[in-house]
Amino acid sequence: MPGIAYRAGDGRVVRTARRPAVDIDGIPRPDWTLFDVDQYFEITDAPSAFGVEEGENATWRTMPVSTARGCVFSCTFCHIVYQHDPYRHRKTEAIVEEVGVAIDTYGANYVNFWDDLTFYKLSQAEKVVDGLLASGHQFAWSAAVRTDLFGNPKIPYEKRLEVAHKFKQAGCVALGYSLESGNQQILELMNKRIRADWFAEQVAILREAGITSNTSVVFGYPIETRDTIRETFAMCESVGVYPSVGFLLPLPDTGMYTYALENGHIRDENAFLDSITERQDICLNMTQMQDQEILDEITRGCGRLNEQLGLGLSEESYVRTGGYRKHTKPRNEGRPERNENDVSFNYSNQMFDMGPEDGRE
Numbered sequence: 001m002p003g004i005a006y007r008a009g010d011g012r013v014v015r016t017a018r019r020p021a022v023d024i025d026g027i028p029r030p031d032w033t034l035f036d037v038d039q040y041f042e043i044t045d046a047p048s049a050f051g052v053e054e055g056e057n058a059t060w061r062t063m064p065v066s067t068a069r070g071c072v073f074s075c076t077f078c079h080i081v082y083q084h085d086p087y088r089h090r091k092t093e094a095i096v097e098e099v100g101v102a103i104d105t106y107g108a109n110y111v112n113f114w115d116d117l118t119f120y121k122l123s124q125a126e127k128v129v130d131g132l133l134a135s136g137h138q139f140a141w142s143a144a145v146r147t148d149l150f151g152n153p154k155i156p157y158e159k160r161l162e163v164a165h166k167f168k169q170a171g172c173v174a175l176g177y178s179l180e181s182g183n184q185q186i187l188e189l190m191n192k193r194i195r196a197d198w199f200a201e202q203v204a205i206l207r208e209a210g211i212t213s214n215t216s217v218v219f220g221y222p223i224e225t226r227d228t229i230r231e232t233f234a235m236c237e238s239v240g241v242y243p244s245v246g247f248l249l250p251l252p253d254t255g256m257y258t259y260a261l262e263n264g265h266i267r268d269e270n271a272f273l274d275s276i277t278e279r280q281d282i283c284l285n286m287t288q289m290q291d292q293e294i295l296d297e298i299t300r301g302c303g304r305l306n307e308q309l310g311l312g313l314s315e316e317s318y319v320r321t322g323g324y325r326k327h328t329k330p331r332n333e334g335r336p337e338r339n340e341n342d343v344s345f346n347y348s349n350q351m352f353d354m355g356p357e358d359g360r361e
């Protein structure tokens with residue numbers, strides 16, 4: 001049977017052949033009758049977590065809808081479950097139908113399109129958004145995109161702005177996409193295939209359309225210096241966006257994990273994997289700086305942004321460092337403090353031929 005691993009009688013771990021990716025339009029949609037959905041509504045706060053204002057009397061009933069699996073890109077720090085499978089996105093009709101069930105059967109008024117990458121190019125996005133508009137569904141939503149969806153200048157500005165307005169009209173309130181770094185050389189080491197200045201243009205277009213931008217940054221590539229950290233914060237300051245700060249966390253099967261092994265930064269893989277916490281801790285420092293130097297520079301950058309944007313954050317909450325267990329408490333022990341734009345993203349490691357349509361190579 002392909003796609004499984006088991007321990008054989010002699011203690012060896014045996015992995016069978018890889019299972020080919022399935023057609024996601026052939027998978028039935030989730031059967032929510034098996035869940036106490038109301039209990040989930042009580043504890044869901046997706047709109048506020050995504051930087052969306054909770055109106056004074058607003059009661060959000062948030063449901064997830066998955067529209068795609070995997071990603072078309074192959075960033076060197078990114079690991080996702082589907083990284084060896086091609087990017088697959090569902091048909092517009094299936095997405096619209098599932099949204100309709102969430103609204104009509106469960107009274108959802110907010111849908112979180114819960115994907116690694118919801119829209120990989122403008123024409124795909126526009127098709128889904130046209131479908132949502134035609135359905136007449138009234139709901140708010142957020143999704144995961146990239147900086148090149150509205151930021152790539154190879155598509156005329158007016159067209160990008162027009163689609164952004166359509167997003168808004170269809171209920172989009174926030175989009176998550178990552179700047180990662182304000183330094184172009186680091187972006188290239190990341191294999192992001194974006195330009196830092198596209199980020200500024202995307203923020204401007206979305207702002208004009210009335211859509212919130214949530215972003216994250218990754219510090220700690222081997223060529224990171226005080227100056228490159230400052231460049232990243234300068235970009236955030238220039239557009240007025242507070243990022244979710246994270247550190248490079250090399251995970252197995254990623255380019256940076258291979259780099260860390262080959263360059264002796266990881267000597268004992270099991271010990272390293274046992275020691276890691278999450279992206280908001282420095283788990284492995286491969287730069288020429290001390291941990292404290294990095295943290296000090298980040299604290300200065302976050303502090304400037306905090307002041308510029310009038311966020312009123314305490315210094316301890318600029319980056320939620322301290323280890324997974326320290327800041328992940330059961331909900332009944334009090335909610336972890338989150339920054340307004342504090343959204344963690346999933347990443348994949350998949351190449352895909354996108355064709356010439358949006359000008360990517």
Ligand code: SF4
Pocket residue numbers: 071072073074075078079116117146192346347348349350
């Ligand atoms: S999901 Fe991962 S591979 Fe895809 S663009 Fe985002 S960071 Fe890169």
